[in-house]
Amino acid sequence: MNLSPQDITAIVLSMKIAVSATILSLPFGFATAWLMVFRQFRGKVLLEVLVNLPLTLPPVVIGYFLLLFFGRNGWGGAMLKAAGIEFIFTWKAAVIASATVGFPLLVRSIRLGMESIDRQLLQASRSLGASWFDTLVSVVLPLSFRGMIAGSSLMFARSLGEFGATIIVAGNIPGVTQTIPLAIYDYASSPTGTSMALSLCAVSVALSVGILLLHEVIGKKLEFRRGA
Amino acid sequence: MRLHISVEKRLGGFSLDMHNTLSGDRTGIFGASGSGKTSLVHMIAGLTSPDSGEIYLDDTCLFCSRKRINLSPEERRIAIVFQQAMLFPHLGVKANLMYGYRRCRPEHRKVRPEALIEVLNLQHLMQRGVNRLSGGEKQRVALGRAVLANPRLLVMDEPLSALDDSLRYQIIPYLRSVSEEFGIPYLFISHSLTEMQLMTDQVLLVSQGEIEKVATPDELARSTMASNPRGYLNLLRLKGASVQDGLFHYPWGSAELIISDGRTENGSLFELSSRDIILFKKNPEAISARNLLECRVSEMFDSDGRKGVVLQSGSERLVAEIVRSAAEDLGIATGMTIFAAIKASAFRRLS
Numbered sequence: 001m002n003l004s005p006q007d008i009t010a011i012v013l014s015m016k017i018a019v020s021a022t023i024l025s026l027p028f029g030f031a032t033a034w035l036m037v038f039r040q041f042r043g044k045v046l047l048e049v050l051v052n053l054p055l056t057l058p059p060v061v062i063g064y065f066l067l068l069f070f071g072r073n074g075w076g077g078a079m080l081k082a083a084g085i086e087f088i089f090t091w092k093a094a095v096i097a098s099a100t101v102g103f104p105l106l107v108r109s110i111r112l113g114m115e116s117i118d119r120q121l122l123q124a125s126r127s128l129g130a131s132w133f134d135t136l137v138s139v140v141l142p143l144s145f146r147g148m149i150a151g152s153s154l155m156f157a158r159s160l161g162e163f164g165a166t167i168i169v170a171g172n173i174p175g176v177t178q179t180i181p182l183a184i185y186d187y188a189s190s191p192t193g194t195s196m197a198l199s200l201c202a203v204s205v206a207l208s209v210g211i212l213l214l215h216e217v218i219g220k221k222l223e224f225r226r227g228a
Numbered sequence: 229m230r231l232h233i234s235v236e237k238r239l240g241g242f243s244l245d246m247h248n249t250l251s252g253d254r255t256g257i258f259g260a261s262g263s264g265k266t267s268l269v270h271m272i273a274g275l276t277s278p279d280s281g282e283i284y285l286d287d288t289c290l291f292c293s294r295k296r297i298n299l300s301p302e303e304r305r306i307a308i309v310f311q312q313a314m315l316f317p318h319l320g321v322k323a324n325l326m327y328g329y330r331r332c333r334p335e336h337r338k339v340r341p342e343a344l345i346e347v348l349n350l351q352h353l354m355q356r357g358v359n360r361l362s363g364g365e366k367q368r369v370a371l372g373r374a375v376l377a378n379p380r381l382l383v384m385d386e387p388l389s390a391l392d393d394s395l396r397y398q399i400i401p402y403l404r405s406v407s408e409e410f411g412i413p414y415l416f417i418s419h420s421l422t423e424m425q426l427m428t429d430q431v432l433l434v435s436q437g438e439i440e441k442v443a444t445p446d447e448l449a450r451s452t453m454a455s456n457p458r459g460y461l462n463l464l465r466l467k468g469a470s471v472q473d474g475l476f477h478y479p480w481g482s483a484e485l486i487i488s489d490g491r492t493e494n495g496s497l498f499e500l501s502s503r504d505i506i507l508f509k510k511n512p513e514a515i516s517a518r519n520l521l522e523c524r525v526s527e528m529f530d531s532d533g534r535k536g537v538v539l540q541s542g543s544e545r546l547v548a549e550i551v552r553s554a555a556e557d558l559g560i561a562t563g564m565t566i567f568a569a570i571k572a573s574a575f576r577r578l579s
Contacts, residue, residue, distance in 0.1 A: 120314045123275050126301035127308040128328030128377045134302075138327075142318040 002199045006174055007183060011203055014179040017091060018159035021098035022152050025106050029151060033110035034140065038122075055104040059164030062100055066169045070096070094170035094177050098159035105158055106151040113147020114140065146219060153215040157208055180204055229253050229381060229413035235271055235281035235291075244268070244278075244437040253413035256428035256445065258421070264437040265417045269383045272415070273308055274301035285381060305336070307374035311386040313366035315358040321369055322354050328377025336378045339410045347409055348372045348402055364395040368402060375406050382407060382414040388423060397497055397579035400426050421449050422461055422499065422578075453502060453549055454532035460502035460547045464575075467495030475518065475572055481542030486518040488572045497578040502549035504574035507537065508567040509558050518572040525564050528555075535560075539568055 003011075032051060036044065054062055070076040070087055080087045087093055117140065125135040163181040170177040172186065184200050187193030230251045237244045244264045257265045270276045272283060274290065282292040289297050290304050307328060315324045329341060345351055348368050353361065361369065367387060374382055384403065388396045404427065407414050416427045424431050424445040431448050433440040443451070453460040466478040469490045476490025490496065506517070523539035523546070530536070535555040537548045548568060550558075560566065 118312075118314065120310050120312070121316060123270075123273075123301075124308065124310065124314045125316075125327070126275065127273050127306060127379075127383075128373065129302045129305065129331035130327075131300070131302050134331070139316060139318075145318075 001202070002195055003203075004196070006178075007196070007200055007203075009175050010178050010180050010183040010200070013091060013177070014160055014181075017094045017098055017162075017179060018156050020095045021102060021159045022106075022156045024095065025099045025103055025155060026148065026152065029103065029106040029110055029155075030141070030144065030148065032107050033114055033144070033147075034136065036107070037111055037114040038140075051107055052104045054101050059097075059101055059162065060168060063097055063165030063168030066093070066097060066100065066165065070169065088169060089171045089173065089177065091170065091177055094162075094166045094179065097165035097169050098162045101162055101165050102155035102158040106155040109151030109154060110144055110147040113144045113150070117143045149218050150215060153211050153218075157211050160204070160207055230284075230286050231255075231272070231381075231415075232282070232284040233268070233272070235268075235278035235283060237267065237271065237276075237278045239267065242437060246434070246437070246439045248432065248439050248442065250430070250432065250442070252430050254407070254427065254429045255413075255415050256424045256431040257415055257417045257434055258419065258424055258431045258448065259434035260419060263434045265434050266385060267437075268434065269308070269385060269415060269417060272381075273306040273383055274299060274304045302331070305377070305379045306381045306383055307377045307379035309367075309370050309374045309382065309384045309387045311389050313363075313370035315361075315366055315369055315373070317358060319358070321350070321356050321358060321361070324358060324369055325350070325354075325372050325376055328373055328379075332376075332378045338378055339375055339412075341376060344372055344376055344406070344410070347406055363391050364399060367391060367399055371399075371402065371406060375410060375412060379412060382412050383417070384414055385417045386419070388418070388420075393578070396423075400579075403427065421445070421452065421456070422463065425449060425461075425463055426497075450529055450536055450547070451531060453536055453547075454534040458501050458503070459549050460531075460536060462500040462502065462546050463578075464498045464500060464544075464546075465495055466490075466498060469496075481540075481544035483521050483541050485521075485570075485575070486572045487575045487577075489575065489577045491577070498575045499578055500546070500570065500575050502536065502547045504570060505539075505546065505548035506569045507548055507550060507554075507558060507560070508569065511567050512569070515569055516571075517569040519568075519570040521568045521570070523566055523568055525560060525562050525566055528560065528562055537566075539566065 036048065067088065068074050070080065070093065121139055122135055125139045130138060161181055166179060167182060172178055172182045180200055180203065184197050187197035187200070230249065232249045234247045235244070244267055246268060257268065259265050267276065271278050277298055278291060278293070280293040283290040289295070290299050291297060316327065326341065329337065348371065350368060350372060353365055353369065358366065358369070387403065388399060391399065418424060428445055431443055431445050433443060433448065449460050466480060466485065469476040469478045469492050471492060476487045478485045478487060478490065487498065521541055523541045525537055526540040526545065527538040528535060533552060535550050535552055537550060537560060539546045539548055546568070
């Protein structure tokens with residue numbers, strides 16, 4: 001292993017961005033999944049398409065749209081400027097980029113979990129005196145827990161690998177917005193960077209394997225608890 | 229309990245149009261599957277809304293399309309026991325039981341958890357996870373959970389259909405005693421006449437989205453005697469058996485019933501089809517059937533070309549079924565004395 005201090009910064013930054021993006025997305029992911037599974041409304045198909053769009057759209061395109069929106073002349077940019085927040089080309093922009101790209105994965109997993117909840121459990125809860133919000137918190141949320149864990153770990157992993165959207169909205173500034181994939185990209189384009197690139201690749205593989213293992217273990221544990 | 233229903237609803241190609249006012253604490257809703265029973269109780273409980281109409285429970289308006297009233301399910305306080313127990317899988321037995329109780333306003337809390345746990349015999353299950361309960365135990369916990377919500381009305385939507393026969397008749401006494409003990413009226417939905425006879429005083433007959441009629445369970449059993457493949461099912465609660473020659477002798481009315489599949493301990497519930505009773509005008513003296521009862525014909529009724537003969541012995545009654553020509557041959561008439569022969573093996577023990 002051959003990691004420079006700059007690489008360590010990139011790893012830490014990657015983790016920070018992935019964790020923030022996942023935590024930020026969770027409540028929205030839960031709400032979106034709930035809307036899609038339990039509510040009937042007009043324009044549901046539209047929401048469906050919109051949520052899944054980042055899955056098929058090139059990340060670069062997403063990044064470009066985000067740049068337009070949060071840029072100097074965009075709505076979001078104007079609002080942030082009014083609030084005095086520096087956004088584009090900071091790690092916060094990388095968080096938003098990761099969150100957007102990973103969101104469909106999160107929603108899909110939570111949705112799968114929610115779809116397996118028997119509707120009669122919700123009817124039972126309502127008839128026992130729980131309001132819809134109480135039912136959401138006391139029945140839907142705990143029973144979606146596995147879906148949320150699964151979705152979060154997928155999203156976390158996806159965020160660690162985010163490249164296209166990030167490089168457009170956050171740039172590739174070492175120590176500020178340079179994440180693992182961006183650092184590897186830099187090494188790969190320099191003639192002497194092969195071993196450095198390989199070290200970061202190894203870190204990437206280790207992180208991914210670790211997350212998937214954790215995902216499995218937590219899944220098993222929850223299964224055991226529910227079976228007990 | 230008084231329940232006034234006048235509702236209309238279209239569900240795809242099916243339309244539901246029900247109007248009735250019911251009073252009574254033990255009411256059944258009877259009908260084939262797809263007749264609209266579950267849709268009706270979902271409207272009463274507030275899980276679906278009618279297109280138009282009104283629903284009143286005692287003096288409370290639950291729904292009125294004209295006045296734009298539509299109480300939410302939690303405001304209606306109508307608890308449901310489903311066919312599958314529907315226990316919350318992420319909670320233990322205790323948390324399931326207390327789910328509704330915790331959400332019930334203190335002034336409405338009439339049923340004490342300790343008393344209920346005792347009535348339903350749940351003490352030894354309290355620390356268990358819900359996935360380690362048998363079907364019957366699950367249904368008992370579900371029943372307890374519904375009762376502990378202290379509802380104004382308990383809706384039981386085929387609570388026994390998912391259980392096998394032997395378990396079904398073990399649960400029935402619990403269902404009845406819980407509502408009697410704690411004074412909670414119920415609507416009992418089923419497509420089993422036997423369950424209706426055991427659980428209810430009056431039955432709402434539902435067919436193709438409409439209320440056909442309101443009848444007593446006995447009237448219903450009589451009117452469907454000819455069309456039911458098993459005839460009219462007599463239900464007998466017997467106890468105090470003695471055993472002779474491997475057969476169980478139960479006192480019944482002024483006579484005795486001899487039954488092959490009996491029990492000496494506790495009482496039992498038996499089912500006897502009206503078609504398993506043979507009638508004789510005179511005493512045939514020797515026959516292979518072990519029961520030969522001298523009875524009085526207390527009543528006769530028609531059911532689609534068949535004759536129902538109500539036999540009385542002491543204060544007990546049995547319904548026998550014969551075809552019209554047999555009735556003419558026997559010259560049967562109300563008030564006459566007749567002999568009824570029943571094989572000892574014709575009695576089916578339910579519990």
